[in-house]
Amino acid sequence: FLGLRLNEGVWLEGVRREFGGERVEATMVVARELVDAGLIELEGDRLRLTPAGRAISNEVFSRLLVATPVAA
Secondary structure (H helix, E strand, O other), X not given: OHHHHOOOOEEHHHHHHHHOXXXXXXXXXXXXXXXXXXXXXXXXXXXXXXXXXHHOHXXXXXXXXXXXXXXX
16 A cells, blocks of 8 residues: 555555455445545545645554455
């Protein structure tokens, strides 16, 4: 999810293909909370940091990573 720092953000379909849909869907629960908080934006299938989210990007990343289940 470090690609969130890029202006174009992260293409979720690419993340699904690489890491699996289950991981993305688990992360999206938290991502929607972060969208509501104005820290990230979801546009189509792209997720990116907002200016406010960039200011606290490490906190945003930690929230997203904690939400992502680790494969056994």
